Amino acid sequence: MKFKTKKPPIVMNSQSTFKRLYTLHFSLLFISIAAIIIKAYTIVPEGVIYNELDQSFKVFLMLITGAFVSVIIELFYSLSEGNTSKFNSYKGFVEPINTGLLIALLLPTVTPIYVLILAVVVGVYAGKIVFGGYGYYIFNPVLVGVIFANLSFSSQLVVTGTPLMMLKEALHGGTFTLTNMTELFVGNYEALAIGSTSVILLTFVFVYLCIARVIDLRISGIFLLTVLVMSFGIGYINFYVPGNFSGVFGYTLINMISGLTLFAAVFLISEPVSSPTSRETKMIYAVVVAVLMMLVRILGAETEGIVFAVLFGNMITPFINRTVKRSNSKTLLKTSISLVIIVLFLSVFFGFILQGSLSDIFASIGGALL
Amino acid sequence: MITEYRTFLNPKKVYLPLTDVDSKIAKVLVEKEDRVLVGQIIAYKYNGQIKTPILSTVSGTVVGFADKIDRYSKNVDHIIIENDMLNETTELKNYRKLGAKSQPRNFVHNVTTYEGIISTAQVRNKLRDLGIDKVAVDGLYTPLKFSATTKHIVINAIFTNEPFISTDYETIIHHAEAIADGICLLGIAASTESLTVIVDKFMPAEALEELGKAIVDKNIDLVTIDVKRVKAWDYKVIKKLVKKDLSFNLLDDGVVYTTINAALMTHNAIRKGLPVTSRQVAITGDGLNINAVYDVRIGTPFTDLVNDLEGYHEVENMNLHIGSFLSGIQLDSDDFSITQTIDTINVSEYREVEEDVCIKCGDCNDICPAGILPQNIMDAELRNVNLRIVDLDTHLCVECGLCTYVCPSKINVLEWVRRAKRRVG
Ligand code: SF4
Ligand code: SF4
Numbered sequence: 001m002k003f004k005t006k007k008p009p010i011v012m013n014s015q016s017t018f019k020r021l022y023t024l025h026f027s028l029l030f031i032s033i034a035a036i037i038i039k040a041y042t043i044v045p046e047g048v049i050y051n052e053l054d055q056s057f058k059v060f061l062m063l064i065t066g067a068f069v070s071v072i073i074e075l076f077y078s079l080s081e082g083n084t085s086k087f088n089s090y091k092g093f094v095e096p097i098n099t100g101l102l103i104a105l106l107l108p109t110v111t112p113i114y115v116l117i118l119a120v121v122v123g124v125y126a127g128k129i130v131f132g133g134y135g136y137y138i139f140n141p142v143l144v145g146v147i148f149a150n151l152s153f154s155s156q157l158v159v160t161g162t163p164l165m166m167l168k169e170a171l172h173g174g175t176f177t178l179t180n181m182t183e184l185f186v187g188n189y190e191a192l193a194i195g196s197t198s199v200i201l202l203t204f205v206f207v208y209l210c211i212a213r214v215i216d217l218r219i220s221g222i223f224l225l226t227v228l229v230m231s232f233g234i235g236y237i238n239f240y241v242p243g244n245f246s247g248v249f250g251y252t253l254i255n256m257i258s259g260l261t262l263f264a265a266v267f268l269i270s271e272p273v274s275s276p277t278s279r280e281t282k283m284i285y286a287v288v289v290a291v292l293m294m295l296v297r298i299l300g301a302e303t304e305g306i307v308f309a310v311l312f313g314n315m316i317t318p319f320i321n322r323t324v325k326r327s328n329s330k331t332l333l334k335t336s337i338s339l340v341i342i343v344l345f346l347s348v349f350f351g352f353i354l355q356g357s358l359s360d361i362f363a364s365i366g367g368a369l370l
Numbered sequence: 371m372i373t374e375y376r377t378f379l380n381p382k383k384v385y386l387p388l389t390d391v392d393s394k395i396a397k398v399l400v401e402k403e404d405r406v407l408v409g410q411i412i413a414y415k416y417n418g419q420i421k422t423p424i425l426s427t428v429s430g431t432v433v434g435f436a437d438k439i440d441r442y443s444k445n446v447d448h449i450i451i452e453n454d455m456l457n458e459t460t461e462l463k464n465y466r467k468l469g470a471k472s473q474p475r476n477f478v479h480n481v482t483t484y485e486g487i488i489s490t491a492q493v494r495n496k497l498r499d500l501g502i503d504k505v506a507v508d509g510l511y512t513p514l515k516f517s518a519t520t521k522h523i524v525i526n527a528i529f530t531n532e533p534f535i536s537t538d539y540e541t542i543i544h545h546a547e548a549i550a551d552g553i554c555l556l557g558i559a560a561s562t563e564s565l566t567v568i569v570d571k572f573m574p575a576e577a578l579e580e581l582g583k584a585i586v587d588k589n590i591d592l593v594t595i596d597v598k599r600v601k602a603w604d605y606k607v608i609k610k611l612v613k614k615d616l617s618f619n620l621l622d623d624g625v626v627y628t629t630i631n632a633a634l635m636t637h638n639a640i641r642k643g644l645p646v647t648s649r650q651v652a653i654t655g656d657g658l659n660i661n662a663v664y665d666v667r668i669g670t671p672f673t674d675l676v677n678d679l680e681g682y683h684e685v686e687n688m689n690l691h692i693g694s695f696l697s698g699i700q701l702d703s704d705d706f707s708i709t710q711t712i713d714t715i716n717v718s719e720y721r722e723v724e725e726d727v728c729i730k731c732g733d734c735n736d737i738c739p740a741g742i743l744p745q746n747i748m749d750a751e752l753r754n755v756n757l758r759i760v761d762l763d764t765h766l767c768v769e770c771g772l773c774t775y776v777c778p779s780k781i782n783v784l785e786w787v788r789r790a791k792r793r794v795g
Contacts, residue, residue, distance in 0.1 A: 013600070
């Protein structure tokens with residue numbers, strides 16, 4: 001009797017890369033449909049000619065276009081390589097569709113379709129295919145596409161009146177009142193990205209994906225935690241009126257649930273290929289991204305910092321990967337303690353920067369040096 | 371699924387390999403047509419200065435020598451003995467506990483018995499004379515080698531194969547006392563007090579109770595683990611004992627790590643004077659009609675067992691795997707015989723697994739019991755950067771295979787780590 005041999009092991013666990021992609025696919029479809037429905041109820045800004053249903057249709061159109069264009073590009077690439085066997089079943093379409101949908105979900109409703117198409121082309125081609133396809137890229141292709149659109153077509157993508165913008169104005173002396181909490185949770189408001197609004201749905205998907213092990217709680221969880229701690233710290237320094245915490249809570253809450261914070265936690269930062277690979281580096285990465293995001297939010301010209309932050313995180317991923325050599329309890333302890341200290345320090349630091357007191361100090365130092 | 375317990379103690383012929391992976395030179399003491407007895411030394415094998423006896427496991431006639439593959443898929447000389455089914459033993463020497471009564475069953479024998487307290491040297495010599503020190507199976511397990519630096523004895527009562535096949539609890543239930551005594555004897559041999567038995571949280575109550583009764587007031591620690599969660603428990607337990615990263619060879623860390631079976635063999639050797647003539651082997655897999663745990667005579671050709679299990683399934687391609695599912699070895703032929711170092715054999719349908727690209731999820735990094743980063747090592751190996759491979763402490767890999775087991779892309783991460791290890795080592 002002859003036997004075939006192969007290298008052990010002869011058993012593997014039931015996890016598979018495709019299963020994870022598929023779970024993600026499912027969640028994205030879910031979020032997309034939800035976005036279409038929610039948009040049908042979002043009040044349109046004054047002075048525009050279209051109505052709610054038009055808006056809903058626009059979202060639908062964007063999502064379809066995004067997915068379609070992404071698939072077409074991958075298909076063309078496979079054709080040029082002379083191997084299209086991957087597209088014989090639905091399996092091959094899952095990953096391109098995911099990318100396309102994500103790009104569409106990350107753009108605002110006002111986005112002209114041609115901008116979206118360009119964003120997808122740039123994201124999929126320059127962000128993914130050039131590097132060799134899924135599994136090889138350095139930057140998250142979704143964000144490459146989105147940042148391209150944001151930078152090149154910023155005038156076409158102007159959105160006003162998002163909660164974060166109001167918050168920023170409040171920080172610079174304007175007034176800010178938390179209006180309708182329920183609307184904020186359901187996602188009925190104008191936002192920078194069509195998919196990012198519904199906190200309830202995103203939380204639901206977050207939990208689901210964590211259980212399915214598609215996203216790594218150590219990245220997403222620590223990211224959220226850092227944002228929470230930092231926004232609380234910053235809020236405490238800037239909005240604390242003795243005996244009244246509502247300003248602090250308001251600031252923290254808006255930072256947590258509006259903007260792309262949750263969306264990023266679910267779909268962007270724990271995208272495995274462009275994030276680090278070990279326990280400790282994942283923690284460092286999450287903190288770096290969160291800190292950068294907060295920095296952009298309070299100081300930068302943009303209201304939303306996450307796209308830059310994650311891309312920056314991707315950029316330094318090879319570097320962070322190199323910093324950790326072992327993944328034992330000692331390294332873990334060291335990393336966690338340093339990260340906690342850094343986060344606490346930075347939240348206080350940022351808080352004071354915002355208050356202006358530090359910039360005064362800097363100004364005076366600068367003055368002394370001159 | 372294991373459905374039966376069987377015994378196969380009377381093969382027509384036994385095939386005993388004369389050399390093994392370490393001991394490559396053999397000196398045969400018998401000739402064709404010689405009659406040999408159970409426990410008679412028929413050859414010595416040498417690993418440099420170290421001489422290990424090869425004992426006959428049946429009584430009968432030497433009918434010849436043959437080139438056959440052994441369980442490591444190497445072609446080695448085997449001695450063939452025809453079994454006369456009389457089970458006559460050579461003179462056995464045993465050390466009886468004061469007042470204890472013990473009689474080897476199933477054998478026609480003459481026994482010389484020493485009574486009283488047994489010394490370290492006596493146990494060690496006995497184990498060596500009977501060739502039991504080489505009883506190690508694959509994986510982390512070590513041979514029963516003792517030295518001045520030996521500090522801990524760890525006995526695994528659970529898995530021959532984490533976590534898919536459990537040891538047969540029948541053995542534990544029936545031989546609890548003997549096992550406990552064997553563990554104590556190993557402790558004497560190593561002159562250490564640190565005796566640890568690893569048991570499963572979900573072990574059948576009866577087995578646990580018997581074992582518990584036997585080891586109580588013998589100063590043996592019991593560590594319970596949860597085998598439902600795959601995570602190289604033995605590594606973790608031992609690491610806690612020695613309080614540092616483990617070496618590839620646990621003996622270097624002063625640990626002797628072995629199985630319940632070896633404890634039982636030790637007991638049999640010392641108390642009954644018996645050499646290892648049989649051992650427990652779990653035979654599983656969807657390629658066979660029946661799966662069973664065997665008490666099988668050492669030297670039995672595997673094909674005899676297959677016949678006893680009513681043959682193979684009619685499957686086109688099969689593979690044959692010996693030892694741990696995660697790190698064992700595969701043979702291309704079933705023409706080998708059972709040795710003391712086989713604990714499990716799996717015959718199953720050959721399934722090609724398609725590898726995806728590494729998605730850098732880090733699952734392999736998380737599971738690695740040695741706390742190294744297999745994904746990063748694989749990356750470094752792909753890019754040929756030796757410095758980084760050294761930097762990542764690649765030598766600490768104990769080749770447990772868990773990294774491959776968890777990989778969602780089904781990449782053979784262990785193979786890459788091995789390659790990296792070979793490159794720098
Ligand atoms: S690298 Fe893989 S085989 Fe080696 S110790 Fe780690 S998990 Fe086990
Ligand atoms: S488990 Fe597999 S896919 Fe994940 S990082 Fe390790 S090698 Fe890559």
